[in-house]
Amino acid sequence: MKKIVFCIFLMFVAFASCKDDEITTDPQYKLEYSVDTVSFDTILGGVLAPYQTLKVFNRSGEKIKIASINYASSNEYFMVNINGRNSHNVSNIEIADGDSMFIFVQTNGDVSGSEVPFALLDSISFSYNGNVDYVYLSALSETPIILDHFVVSSDTTFSGTQPYLVKDTLKVEEGATLNIDAGVRLYFYNGASLYVDGSLNCNGEVDNQIEMRYFRNDNVLKDTKYYLAPGNWKGVWLSQKSGDCKIMSTNIVGAYQCLVVDSAFADRKVVVGNSQIYNAKQGALVSESSQIYAYNTLFANGGYYNVYLQDGKYLFNHCTIASYLSFSLSDTKPALYLNKKDSLSVDINNSIVCGNNRTKKEERIDLDNVASNLNDSVDGKNFRLNIVCSAISRTDSLTGGNNHGNIWDFDGDFYRPKSNFIDKFYVDFKTDSMSPYRTIGSDAILKMYPECATDIFGKNRVDDEFPDAGAFEY
Incomplete structure (x- = not known):
């Protein structure tokens, strides 16, 4: 009896094996x-x-x-x-x-x-x-124009619709000027950079912006482009030797340090307007002993110090300075870091300074080597910080200085991503109808600085009774 059962079992196994080995030729079975x-x-x-x-x-x-x-x-x-x-x-x-x-x-x-x-x-x-x-x-x-160890030794203009692919360092020598026309795209390899010993003029337009970013267009995460990830290329460096520089309607994205302005306090001025500088592994803007005028510009998501200013003279009109990269140290680092070693003067008008919910509010503007009074002079080293008609997500309303018309301790978590932030590398900083910084700006700033009469995208700021704070007008 056992032999009969065993034989039947073997027959079933053999039949199943034959079934597994059988290949259909019927066209109704599809891949x-x-x-x-x-x-x-x-x-x-x-x-x-x-x-x-x-x-x-x-x-x-x-x-x-x-x-x-x-x-x-x-x-x-x-x-x-x-x-x-x-x-x-x-x-x-x-x-x-x-x-x-x-x-x-x-x-x-x-x-x-x-x-x-x-x-x-x-x-x-x-x-x-x-x-x-x-x-x-x-x-x-698209066929790119390849720049491999390219040196600008005389006045040069980049133009046209073909992208430029920078494989290493693109260097502008002392005495030379690199002009970049509206709509030009500069894509950078790993570790590549734009290093300026001369002058740089980025002549972007509100509706035809200049792009500087990593060269890859594929996704690093679902629905998130690789070039948005910070640290893929080195960034733009304006050296001590560089002359006056102008960066207009230019997006600088995903670098180790997006924009570095090295010390040249007395002789050089850098103007940044209608631009977006964001997603940096270390800092969106890092400056030492320089003169910078920035307006209608976003500085966002620096992984260590989002905006770092050490000595120099700085004016920010209608800027959004925000730090929200959840996967990096920017969870706990300040949106704006001010370090006085010699002389530091900062004016912030009609602007926003904020960070995410893990940054202590009293540290979203971090002051180093500075007394609590914003007009400070110790041993001949001067510090001045004026904040006018701005929204600051800091607990204490810093004393001294020409500070009036500001919103302090507002909810910095107002900027919430529309989907999982860890997967995004960015948030939407545009103003909506419920924003706490709507119509808090001073129209006197628009009269003093007419270039601020429109926002980063050219929208008129004077249609409301008062302008919105920050780079974006509702």
């Missing part, structure tokens, strides 16, 4: 694909883009043999790895029911030198059981 099109964001020609993944599923209930997987383009814009094999053509691949396989796709774009964006379109075909399925491949390629 499924994770996407119908493998899409790449805009890529730079000649620069290998990170791979995209295509997953092929067999959920048919039967084992399927794929007679051929074929990528047979004469252009060969794309490179494919099929089930671990770097080949454009693979035959006789079996996929059991419930199993899957991977195909990895890369591209280095169009290298023909086209000056206009070029659409790359192709497909991979899957032939099985009389069926032919297609998964499409798509990318938009």
Whole structure:
């Protein structure tokens, strides 16, 4: 009896094995694909883009043999790895029911030198059981102007619609001027920088801004672009040797230090207007012994000291100075750090200074080597801080100075991201109807500084009774 039961068991096992080995040829049993099109964001020609993944599923209930997987383009814009094999053509691949396989796709774009964006379109075909399925491949390629150890030794202008790809240090020599026209895009490799010993004129326009950022366009996290992550490139450095510099309608994003202005207090002035400087591993603005006038500008999300000012003379009109990067030290570091070693003068008008909920409110403006009175002179070392008609998320309303019309201790957590902040690297700093800093600005500032009559995006500030604080007008 035991022998009979054992034989029956073996028959069942053998039958099941035969079933597992049986390959269907019925065309009604279909494969499924994770996407119908493998899409790449805009890529730079000649620069290998990170791979995209295509997953092929067999959920048919039967084992399927794929007679051929074929990528047979004469252009060969794309490179494919099929089930671990770097080949454009693979035959006789079996996929059991419930199993899957991977195909990895890369591209280095169009290298023909086209000056206009070029659409790359192709497909991979899957032939099985009389069926032919297609998964499409798509990318938009731009040919960059390559700058490798490029030196500006005489007056030079960057213009046009082609992006510039900076592979190392882009240096402006002493006595030379680099002019950057509106709409120009400067993309930087890992560790690359713009280093200025001469002069820099960024001539962006409100509706045609200049971009300076990391070169990758793919996502570092879901729905979050890689170039938004801080620390990918070094940033813009205005050295001690540099002359007057102007940065207008320019976005500087995702650097180690986005904008560094090195000491040249007596001879040089830097003007920053209608710009967005944010997501820095260390500081959005780091300055020592310099003269800076900033208006209608966002300085945000510095990982250590968001805005660091050591000595010098500074004027901020209608600026938003905010620190909200939750994944970094900016959780607990100040939005604005003032360090007096010799002489420091800071005027903040119609502006916002705030940080997130983990920063102690009394430290969102941090004062180092400074007495509690804002007009301070000790051993000939002078400190002056004037704050007028601004919103400051600091507990104590600093004494002394020309401080009036301000909102102190407002809820710095007002800036809340619209989705999980850890996954975003940014928040939306635009004003809405419930903002606590609406119409708290002084219209006298607009009369004294007519360039502030419109906001960072050109919206009129004088339509309301009083202007909003910060760079953005509701």
